[in-house]
Amino acid sequence: MKNITDRPSKGFWITKWFLDFIGEDGSILIVYAAELAWRGGVIPYTNLLWYRPDSGVSKRYRFTRGRLPEREGTHITWTDKRFKIAGVWEAVADPLNARLYESGNQVLDWQCWQPRSKVSLITGDATLEGEGYAEVISTTFSTWEIPLRELRWGHMFSGDDWAVWIELRVNKQSQWIWWNGEKKDGCLLSDTELFFPDPGVTLKLDGGLILEKEQKVNRVAGRLVGFIPGFSKILPKAFLMAHQTMWASRIQLAMEGREGLSGGRAIHEFLNANPK
Structure with a gap:
């Protein structure tokens, strides 16, 4: 199977990361980090959903350039200076992958790099520990x-x-x-x-x-x-x-x-x- 993070130098493509975190304190973080190429331009997208037991759900998103998660070995790191958050996802289970859709030359492949993770987040002055998950989907058709x-x-x-x-x-x-x-x-x-x-x-x-x-x-x-x-x-x-x-x-x-x-x-x- 072609590397799911491979993408053409031109044309249409989407790369979308999903990461989550469930903290020992009951907090939950959902991260969507994506890029979409369309008619010669690349549009970034970042969406954060935070649940905190003392304040409920809050959402933040933007369409300005940020950093996609980076994977090295069993580690995935993600940092967003604008949202003042940084995290490390450490795999505790082997990756999974599947071809979710195929029709002619249209293919949608799914790569779950970390079906289960140990996660450490730094947000502001706080460090949170917990468990999590990380996947990425890439496609060259809409x-x-x-x-x-x-x-x-x-x-x-x-x-x-x-x-x-x-x-x-x-x-x-x-x-x-x-x-x-x-x-x-x-x-x-x-x-x-x-x-x-x-x-x-x-x-x-x-x-x-x-x-x-x-x-x-x-x-x-x-x-x-x-x-x-x-x-x-x-x-x-x-x-x-x-x-x-x-x-x-x-x-x-x-x-x-x-x-x-x-x-x-x-x-x-x-x-x-x-x-x-």
Whole structure:
């Protein structure tokens, strides 16, 4: 498979990083750092979502040049001087990858460099420790050309156990689900529960904290119009109106042959491109 971070010197391409952090103090950070090439220009985008137990959710974003995350070995570093934050993600699980979509010469590859991480963040005068996750998607065709109906995505950790899941509904339903690094088939997935028939694991997601609930694509496209006049006019209405909900959940994990339930944390989302 071609290196997912490779991109052509000209033409259209998108590179989008997603990193998250769940702190020991209960704080949560979501980072989107992306670049989009369009008609000879490169447009950067950075979006931060912070949840702090004492003040709730806050969001900041900008379309000015910043630094994409940098990977070296098992480390990923990311620094944003404008937002006054710096972080180091250290992998504690091996990378995952998948080809999520392919049609003719249109290919969308996904690289999860860190399905589970130990994270250290410096923000202002504070240093926060916790766990996290890091992935990157790159494509050389416009993602709104995918006839996407629904997307479910998420990851979780509980003690020594972890999982990552993706479910796409395009012309048919496709799943990519891993339990402790092993790809699993035939899983049942919803916004509140995930069942692995092998090894007989049930994850219950409480959806206790809504991090985002909005037509995010429409909002971002509206901002992009300032950089690309008429940009929103080329986007399909269903793509613009897609509704996204992202949760931070406490989980209860039950496994056949293991007594009792164990807890943990999860970040997960549902995107509906056919809202009613």
